[in-house]
Amino acid sequence: xxxxxxxxxxxxxxxxxxxxxxxxxxxxxxxxxxxxxxxxxxxxxxxxxxxxxxxxxxxxxxxxxxxxxxxxxxxxxxxxxxxxxxxxxxxxxxxxxxxxxxxxxxxxxxxxxxxxxxxxxxxxxxxxxxxxxxxxxxxxxxxxxxxxxxxxxxxxxxxxxxxxxxxxxxxxxxxxxxxxxxxxxxxxxxxxxxxxxxxxxxxxxxxxxxxxxxxxxxxxxxxxxxxxxxxxxxxxxxxxxxxxxxxxxxxxxxxxxxxxxxxxxxxxxxxxxxxxxxxxxxxxxxxxxxxxxxxxxxxxxxxxxxxxxxxxxxxxxxxxxxxxxxxxxxxxxxxxxxxxxx
Amino acid sequence: xxxxxxxxxxxxxxxxxxxxxxxxxxxxxxxxxxxxxxxxxxxxxxxxxxxxxxxxxxxxxxxxxxxxxxxxxxxxxxxxxxxxxxxxxxxxxxxxxxxxxxxxxxxxxxxxxxxxxxxxxxxxxxxxxxxxxxxxxxxxxxxxxxxxxxxxxxxxxxxxxxxxxxxxxxxxxxxxxxxxxxxxxxxxxxxxxxxxxxxxxxxxxxxxxxxxxxxxxxxxxxxxxxxxxxxxxxxxxxxxxxxxxxxxxxxxxxxxxxxxxxxxxxxxxxxxxxxxxxxxxxxxxxxxxxxxxxxxxxxxxxxxxxxxxxxxxxxxxxxxxxxxxxxxxxxxxxxxxxxxxx
DNA sequence: CTGTTAGCGCATTCAC
DNA sequence: GTGAATGCGCTAACAG
Numbered sequence: 047x048x049x050x051x052x053x054x055x056x057x058x059x060x061x062x063x064x065x066x067x068x069x070x071x072x073x074x075x076x077x078x079x080x081x082x083x084x085x086x087x088x089x090x091x092x093x094x095x096x097x098x099x100x101x102x103x104x105x106x107x108x109x110x111x112x113x114x115x116x117x118x119x120x121x122x123x124x125x126x127x128x129x130x131x132x133x134x135x136x137x138x139x140x141x142x143x144x145x146x147x148x149x150x151x152x153x154x155x156x157x158x159x160x161x162x163x164x165x166x167x168x169x170x171x172x173x174x175x176x177x178x179x180x181x182x183x184x185x186x187x188x189x190x191x192x193x194x195x196x197x198x199x200x201x202x203x204x205x206x207x208x209x210x211x212x213x214x215x216x217x218x219x220x221x222x223x224x225x226x227x228x229x230x231x232x233x234x235x236x237x238x239x240x241x242x243x244x245x246x247x248x249x250x251x252x253x254x255x256x257x258x259x260x261x262x263x264x265x266x267x268x269x270x271x272x273x274x275x276x277x278x279x280x281x282x283x284x285x286x287x288x289x290x291x292x293x294x295x296x297x298x299x300x301x302x303x304x305x306x307x308x309x310x311x312x313x314x315x316x317x318x319x320x321x322x323x324x325x326x327x328x329x330x331x332x333x334x335x336x337x338x339x340x341x342x343x344x345x346x347x348x349x350x351x352x353x354x355x356x357x358x359x360x361x362x363x364x365x366x367x368x369x370x371x372x373x374x375x376x377x378x379x380x381x382x383x384x385x386x387x388x
Numbered sequence: 389x390x391x392x393x394x395x396x397x398x399x400x401x402x403x404x405x406x407x408x409x410x411x412x413x414x415x416x417x418x419x420x421x422x423x424x425x426x427x428x429x430x431x432x433x434x435x436x437x438x439x440x441x442x443x444x445x446x447x448x449x450x451x452x453x454x455x456x457x458x459x460x461x462x463x464x465x466x467x468x469x470x471x472x473x474x475x476x477x478x479x480x481x482x483x484x485x486x487x488x489x490x491x492x493x494x495x496x497x498x499x500x501x502x503x504x505x506x507x508x509x510x511x512x513x514x515x516x517x518x519x520x521x522x523x524x525x526x527x528x529x530x531x532x533x534x535x536x537x538x539x540x541x542x543x544x545x546x547x548x549x550x551x552x553x554x555x556x557x558x559x560x561x562x563x564x565x566x567x568x569x570x571x572x573x574x575x576x577x578x579x580x581x582x583x584x585x586x587x588x589x590x591x592x593x594x595x596x597x598x599x600x601x602x603x604x605x606x607x608x609x610x611x612x613x614x615x616x617x618x619x620x621x622x623x624x625x626x627x628x629x630x631x632x633x634x635x636x637x638x639x640x641x642x643x644x645x646x647x648x649x650x651x652x653x654x655x656x657x658x659x660x661x662x663x664x665x666x667x668x669x670x671x672x673x674x675x676x677x678x679x680x681x682x683x684x685x686x687x688x689x690x691x692x693x694x695x696x697x698x699x700x701x702x703x704x705x706x707x708x709x710x711x712x713x714x715x716x717x718x719x720x721x722x723x724x725x726x727x728x729x730x
Numbered sequence: 731c732t733g734t735t736a737g738c739g740c741a742t743t744c745a746c
Numbered sequence: 747g748t749g750a751a752t753g754c755g756c757t758a759a760c761a762g
Contacts, residue, residue, distance in 0.1 A: 065733045100506045102755035106738050120472040130462040145487050164442045335677035407749045444739035447754050
């Protein structure tokens, strides 16, 4: 398909018998131009349906006004909220957004990075895939002084700005809540243990245990690969455990939901026999029955903060000194942990 | 923040005492080049961390290998699935994706269009905002022969390819199901009546009534503005209606869920007193209680088909003759309509 | 006030 | 085999 020919300044200039620079000046509303000339040019441009070519400008000034974003997946509510915040912010500040998803694949993440860099994005916002355990691609980016920052799925190995939530504290809040509601044995269902959030949330889990008169020996930790299948297997394992927990904190809501469905299928009353809580506050958590106690993460706001900070760096409004933004989480107590009243 | 300087062919050429064209040829693996020269250049490029500049290429050939996408919102599961399909497909075929959200605003949609066109995207995939009732911006796009197509939220006013689901048939399936389950009075909760999908789903609703021995006088139609508040108002209106329906088909799942929550708050048994069904098959629908009968729309697949078709057009693999892809929907019967067994 | 020149990074054409 | 010249669309520096 041939793309319709785009009118250029050159053509306007030719039609009007002026030089290209004059057209350029007219269209930029330069003051040092005869009003009549300007008017003629502007009108001609309009009648010819002239459309400014950002590409040429980008090449000239080596700035594309495009932000690259890499997320593990687009369909998760949390990441799409991030992206929504990034996109709205970028748009307000005159930037476009190019988005890639790694689909949780390390190779794909590296490929995404290459293509976004080739596309000359001015900066990058990255949330790492689950598979990402080596960080050479990011080091490389860093050494090439391409501005970027990380959000949510971050690593501490690279000295760039980061936006995260207070994972440990959020986990603390929810585990503390479970214990205060009367749970005696609270388990933690973690994702792969090398994940940043797995570790952080475990920290909060352990601290809550200690603060509530338990010891580290009381910790009960299950690990899932975060697939539905893995989650269901963990749920069954919990049920068959000789010393079954009466409270379960799942690292993320989707896990909690899978676990809850298995519990219900097996006739376990939630929260009656086992109380259950998650993390993220997915839309589903509020409508499932019993409604799921969880911790809300400000996804949209994270995107806004990340984008604004990166753009501030690009526009030299703040130093490039790495900053860490840690957003607060909020406990959302719901029915899945209401031991007391039931 | 100063963006790290990017190495150019010019610098490689200078360092090696060859011409830029030679470097260009070496990096393109041109055959008419001495293997040794080629080797030297390739190695030098690598050691200098050379990164190809897509921008320059784009300017030269007037092709950016970027697809623009405009959706009403990024956070809805359906649209993020579309985007996921578009992004995966584009990526596979060597394209990048620039994404904008209109936030259901007509003005924003027009602004998005302008910026994507200025960015010289090779083609556009558009899903219209709810506010969009005039189509000059699209006519303009069409006249400028910028390849684009529409998906899901389409209009018939522009002769371009479209990807939609069989809305009327999907609605037919679900209403027929409600009636077969024994509902006597089935209502339709519609969005604003000028929306394409409002109309299409109404068609299916009416046809199902007629096919089941009802007349057009039996149609009961409520209209919501699709906000939670509006949905809840409609729910209350349904409850207070003198001749209350015993089956309700909501145009989209989020409406059905809002309505269900109001019903439950008011002690109405679903499906016992009123059966309820939606459309879209959001993740939430499967876990709410009772689980919501709905119609599944292949969101990811729609994105894949749309992107592939547009890219086929761009690559001259198919004619630019507008094509209409109508994807099949599937009824997902769940508990919210199980009149018979309760 | 307006035109000419040069250059952003690259690939292609034409020379040698 | 390789180099020089040209142009993609635009603007800033320099002339006039």
